[in-house]
Each structure stands twice: as structure tokens, then as C-alpha cells.
Amino acid sequence: MRMFSITVPASTANLGPGFDSAGLALNLYLTLHVEKSEQWEFVHQSMHLPPVPDASEHLIYETAARTASIYNSTLSPCKVIVESDIPLARGLGSSASAIIAGIELANQLCELSLAFEEKLRIATDIEGHPDNVAASLYGGLVITSQLQNGDIEVFQKTDAELDFIVYIPVIELKTEDARKVLPEQFTRNEAAKASAVGNIMIAALVSGDYKLAGKLMEEDLFHEPYRSSLIPNYEKIREEAKIAGAYGTVISGAGPTMISFTAKGKGKKVAAQLQNLLPSHQVKILKMDQGGSRVTNDIFNR
Structure with a gap:
């Protein structure tokens, strides 16, 4: 029984001097197809993806489990078919897209109804800086800054010729x-x-x-x-x-x-x-x- 799909764009960051603050979403995508299952299983269907690790060690699962625990929730086991256009370790935000996908996976399975600001805060805590994850989450050109009190401010522009x-x-x-x-x-x-x-x-x-x-x-x-x-x-x-x-x-x-x-x-x-x-x-x-x-x-x- 097919439940839902999650699609997350790739991203480029820095744009030169916008170090750790400027990001841009690009039309390469990580896609998850999520089905109910008796146990957790990840299936990779892309030349860009690495060999499938044990489900408990998968970045998407680790992120989803971390997100669920923040809200005292439990993930239901699923089979997750993973497709990706985003090459790994090439500077196109492959890990950031996986983190956003994991957060959204928990959001859907646990019915958390997370606001964008909450998703970005969790993603930034995991990634260490908000530029790539903000671009993949919001889309467009994003300029971000994490303030001393932990708040993350985001400026977004979605029109660019x-x-x-x-x-x-x-x-x-x-x-x-x-x-x-x-x-x-x-x-x-x-x-x-x-x-x-x-x-x-x-x-x-x-x-x-x-x-x-x-x-x-x-x-x-x-x-x-x-x-x-x-x-x-x-x-x-x-x-x-x-x-x-x-x-x-x-x-x-x-x-x-x-x-x-x-x-x-x-x-x-x-x-x-x-x-x-x-x-x-x-x-x-x-x-x-x-x-x-x-x-x-x-x-x-x-």
C-alpha cells in the first residue's frame, strides 16, 4: 500500500562570498516513496546512491528517528524506495536533501504538523549551518543567519532570470x-x-x-x-x-x-x-x- 512521496531539491551554497549563509535550490531531486511495512527497509534506485546500509544507520532514518524523539513520538516501520539525481560528495547538497527528507518522513509518519521554522531548526542542528538545508526546504535563493539566541532568519527570493x-x-x-x-x-x-x-x-x-x-x-x-x-x-x-x-x-x-x-x-x-x-x-x-x-x-x- 503506497502512502506518500517526499521530493527534495538539490542545492548549491555559498555562491562565492555568501559563506555558510547563501543557498540556492536546483532542479535535481531526491525522492522517497514510502510504504507501510513490517520492518524498516531502504531500497536505493539510483546510480548516485551508495550501497544501502543497515536501516538503523541510514542518514534518512537517523534523521527521522531524531526528529520523532524530539516530539516524543515513535516511527512506524516502512519500506522506503529512494531515488536521486543528486551526485554524492560533489557540493550539491546531497546530505542536506537527505536530512530534509528525513525530517519530513518523521513529520508525516508521526503527524507532527511541523512548521517550516521547526524543520529548519532541526535540520540546522544536524547539518551545522542553514544554507543548504534552507534552500532545499524553502526553494529559491535563500539568505540565512542563525542569531545568538538560536533563531534562524531567512530571506527568500524565487524569481531569477x-x-x-x-x-x-x-x-x-x-x-x-x-x-x-x-x-x-x-x-x-x-x-x-x-x-x-x-x-x-x-x-x-x-x-x-x-x-x-x-x-x-x-x-x-x-x-x-x-x-x-x-x-x-x-x-x-x-x-x-x-x-x-x-x-x-x-x-x-x-x-x-x-x-x-x-x-x-x-x-x-x-x-x-x-x-x-x-x-x-x-x-x-x-x-x-x-x-x-x-x-x-x-x-x-x-
Whole structure:
């Protein structure tokens, strides 16, 4: 008996200088098809998914169980068929989408009626920062900040006349490895300069000045100078994408994928030129996902 499906979009984060605060939902998806069962079972149906672990060690189950426990609820056993377009460990928010899916799984099974703010708080506690999880939850472009009192503020923009081109290499890069190369501290002057770049970039994105936004995206001082050596063809991709007409090109999340922003309708040209130059990469034209995570009630067999 089919119960429901959960669909969660991929995401890119940072957008250059919006470190750990800017995220964007993209039209690659993680989908769960959930059925009642006598015991927990996960079935993976995608080349992008790893071998299935024991159900109790599955990130989606762990997240669902953690969410249920917060509200003193118990999960009913289910069979979960998992499909995914999102490559793992490539900087496209695969773990964030799984976390959002797990929270929604508990929300549905335990009838918790969680508000978006509650889902985001739980996801941020698990992920450690809200940028990817907020984008996958809400959809669109999101700017987030967790305040000293724990509150998470979210700004969302869902209209953008942009195409997004991602350059996905064959290698993986774990987020924890990409964070190891970052400095532990910045001086006040360094932080002020880096924040100023981020402020202008965000203002330009929100106002629709994509040419300016692209320029500032490539001026990040928080993480890209330290991570660039970990990214295959980093300089080549930025230079050739700009020549082909991209506004700007940055590391997607922690990498190793890179992403270009172009005017709507121009993505095909940029993708074609870069694919010729990067035969070992998978080059995709993506769109902004505007709806975020959603649940579909499937037809019950009677």
C-alpha cells in the first residue's frame, strides 16, 4: 500500500562570498516513496546512491528517528524506495536533501504538523549551518543567519532570470576535508573586506543586477582562495565560462563541482563550450527550484 512521496531539491551554497549563509535550490531531486511495512527497509534506485546500509544507520532514518524523539513520538516501520539525481560528495547538497527528507518522513509518519521554522531548526542542528538545508526546504535563493539566541532568519527570493551550469568532476570531495584547508580565524580587517564583498554580491543578486553579482561572486575572500587548489580545473573553468558569457563562476558548496550563473537562455552556449573543454566532467544546465521540499499523497490500493 503506497502512502506518500517526499521530493527534495538539490542545492548549491555559498555562491562565492555568501559563506555558510547563501543557498540556492536546483532542479535535481531526491525522492522517497514510502510504504507501510513490517520492518524498516531502504531500497536505493539510483546510480548516485551508495550501497544501502543497515536501516538503523541510514542518514534518512537517523534523521527521522531524531526528529520523532524530539516530539516524543515513535516511527512506524516502512519500506522506503529512494531515488536521486543528486551526485554524492560533489557540493550539491546531497546530505542536506537527505536530512530534509528525513525530517519530513518523521513529520508525516508521526503527524507532527511541523512548521517550516521547526524543520529548519532541526535540520540546522544536524547539518551545522542553514544554507543548504534552507534552500532545499524553502526553494529559491535563500539568505540565512542563525542569531545568538538560536533563531534562524531567512530571506527568500524565487524569481531569477538565470540559468545555472554545473561542472561535476568524477572525483568526490567530503565537506569536512574542504573545511580543513580554511583558516581558523580572520583578522578584523580581513573579515570586514570579505563581508563587504558578500554584502554587495547579495544586494546585486536580490536586485537583479546579475552582472555585478557575478563580478563579486568571483571576489570571495572567505573560502575560495583556500579551496581552489582542491578543485580540478578551477581557473580554467572560471576563465572559459566568462569568455563564453557567464556572469560569474564559483565553487558549489564545498566543491568539487563548480557552478556558473548566466542570463536565462544563455546556459546552453556556455555548457556546450565548457563540455568540449572538460571531457571528463559532467556539464549540466540547471534551473532554480522554486518550491522546495514537497509531499505527494499517493493513491492507496484497496
